[in-house]
Amino acid sequence: MQMVFPYFNMPTIKQINAVFKASVLVLALLVNEVSASPSDWLMKINRAAAEVNFSGIFVYTHEGKLEVMQVVRRVDDGVMQERLYALNGEAREIIRDMSRVWCYIPDQNVGVHDFRQISESGFPRMVAGDFSKLSKNYTFTEGGYARIADRRAHQVNVIPKDPYRYGYILWADEETGLLLRSDLVDLAGNVIEQYMFVDVEIGIDIPDSALKAVSNKDHLEWFGNANPPISAPSTTSNWVVGQIPGGYQLSKHIRRMSPMEAGEVEHLVYTDGLSTISVFIKQAREGQSGMKGLLKMGAVNAYRDTIENYRVTVMGEVPAETVEFVLQGISYRQ
Amino acid sequence: MSEKISALVDEVLLDEDRENQFGQILSDEQATQTWQRYHLIGNVIRNEVQSTGKDLSADIWSKIEEEPTVLAPSPKKRKDSKSADIWSAAGLFAVAASVTLVAVIGLGPLQKDDQAGQVALNQFVDNEVLNSSLDQQRITDEFGEMLAEHGEFSSSAGLNGLVAYAKLVSNQAMDQ
Numbered sequence: 123m124q125m126v127f128p129y130f131n132m133p134t135i136k137q138i139n140a141v142f143k144a145s146v147l148v149l150a151l152l153v154n155e156v157s158a159s160p161s162d163w164l165m166k167i168n169r170a171a172a173e174v175n176f177s178g179i180f181v182y183t184h185e186g187k188l189e190v191m192q193v194v195r196r197v198d199d200g201v202m203q204e205r206l207y208a209l210n211g212e213a214r215e216i217i218r219d220m221s222r223v224w225c226y227i228p229d230q231n232v233g234v235h236d237f238r239q240i241s242e243s244g245f246p247r248m249v250a251g252d253f254s255k256l257s258k259n260y261t262f263t264e265g266g267y268a269r270i271a272d273r274r275a276h277q278v279n280v281i282p283k284d285p286y287r288y289g290y291i292l293w294a295d296e297e298t299g300l301l302l303r304s305d306l307v308d309l310a311g312n313v314i315e316q317y318m319f320v321d322v323e324i325g326i327d328i329p330d331s332a333l334k335a336v337s338n339k340d341h342l343e344w345f346g347n348a349n350p351p352i353s354a355p356s357t358t359s360n361w362v363v364g365q366i367p368g369g370y371q372l373s374k375h376i377r378r379m380s381p382m383e384a385g386e387v388e389h390l391v392y393t394d395g396l397s398t399i400s401v402f403i404k405q406a407r408e409g410q411s412g413m414k415g416l417l418k419m420g421a422v423n424a425y426r427d428t429i430e431n432y433r434v435t436v437m438g439e440v441p442a443e444t445v446e447f448v449l450q451g452i453s454y455r456q
Numbered sequence: 457m458s459e460k461i462s463a464l465v466d467e468v469l470l471d472e473d474r475e476n477q478f479g480q481i482l483s484d485e486q487a488t489q490t491w492q493r494y495h496l497i498g499n500v501i502r503n504e505v506q507s508t509g510k511d512l513s514a515d516i517w518s519k520i521e522e523e524p525t526v527l528a529p530s531p532k533k534r535k536d537s538k539s540a541d542i543w544s545a546a547g548l549f550a551v552a553a554s555v556t557l558v559a560v561i562g563l564g565p566l567q568k569d570d571q572a573g574q575v576a577l578n579q580f581v582d583n584e585v586l587n588s589s590l591d592q593q594r595i596t597d598e599f600g601e602m603l604a605e606h607g608e609f610s611s612s613a614g615l616n617g618l619v620a621y622a623k624l625v626s627n628q629a630m631d632q
Binding site for chain 1: 599602603606609
């Protein structure tokens with residue numbers, strides 16, 4: 123005899139699965155809400171940067187100026203393609219993939235094609251080191267939630283433990299981890315640079331057409347090179363970087379031919395997992411000792427001097443004192 | 457010429473044949489002339505910055521103004537494909553950046569940083585360096601090159617690698 127339920131039909135296996143999955147999702151969201159730590163959020167940001175498709179408009183503020191840009195990023199099976207388009211001012215446009223960059227400057231009738239030099243781990247990540255190492259030099263705190271680009275975003279504060287580096291205030295999309303806003307903060311708490319999405323679609327399909335340049339290419343004179351840059355990893359050097367703030371480790375050491383003038387350039391890259399310091403060393407041309415001193419380009423500080431007839435430049439998104447400190451410890455080993 | 461190169465770039469990804477063509481284009485005389493014009497753009501931007509009267513050290517610019525009419529630095533020596541090979545394409549992109557940085561550097565780097573108490577730091581140890589716009593351009597190119605390369609390894613800001621390019625686009629836009 124078949125039993126008859128008067129009020130509802132027997133759920134199917136498919137329906138049971140759906141309810142189960144929904145329950146797990148709700149539970150996961152609840153657990154995430156309760157237990158996600160700043161390190162979890164940083165990892166989530168890191169993963170999203172490498173895995174998530176998105177299309178949106180963000181503002182970039184620096185030195186009292188505001189720029190508005192459209193960005194599209196597609197990650198397909200680990201292969202990343204991006205398009206960046208300036209929405210105010212001149213219609214400059216950048217298109218890049220994992221190895222190349224095309225720069226459109228139609229207002230000056232110029233285009234440039236370039237090969238990228240990126241780390242072996244792929245395109246740059248926000249968190250390159252593990253969290254325990256980062257914790258030696260930064261304090262991470264929760265900052266609550268905010269609404270950014272009509273999405274719920276979680277705030278993480280990254281506070282440096284010494285004066286050699288800047289701090290960050292980050293807002294990550296709650297659902298995907300995509301970084302929706304990033305403030306670079308100096309030692310006095312002033313925001314030096316800020317990136318913030320004002321409109322974004324995440325996890326969408328990006329058609330090929332969205333990654334093609336929209337700039338008028340008819341009158342551009344193109345510059346570029348048929349071959350990748352000549353560079354090679356280096357393990358030996360006559361140069362000694364005698365002092366570097368705690369937590370910074372050598373992550374890259376390459377030699378390459380300078381494209382600007384004849385001669386080899388030695389490039390050492392140090393990172394503490396969040397910020398990066400570059401050291402460039404190049405032999406000075408005869409009769410030219412170059413300039414000495416501090417340079418500032420937005421959040422980037424650079425200090426340059428001549429040592430043993432070599433032009434040495436230390437550069438990074440770090441305080442001016444840091445680049446000067448590093449440079450003063452550089453010496454030539456006979 | 458520009459149409460030819462533009463056609464290559466339209467395809468976004470260049471195959472081997474196109475790359476060969478690319479190299480050929482870059483090595484010919486017309487491209488060299490274009491290169492000169494390209495550097496001229498930098499001078500134009502520089503002059504615009506100069507006209508604002510606030511971005512660049514008066515001393516530096518007064519020296520440059522005293523120069524006879526030197527509108528562009530000497531063209532890069534790219535007479536054959538071999539020399540083109542030596543050129544790093546990364547640097548060529550940096551050149552695009554440096555067109556901007558002619559102005560960008562003027563926004564602060566070559567000025568004294570009184571606020572930081574580092575007045576003595578911004579001195580040119582060899583005045584010859586800035587005695588001509590050629591040298592000014594050389595320094596600018598060099599910093600543009602370094603900034604672009606550093607940007608590829610820098611992950612300090614939020615948008616993971618796009619930041620460096622956003623800066624370039626932005627900087628160029630703001631200097632119009």
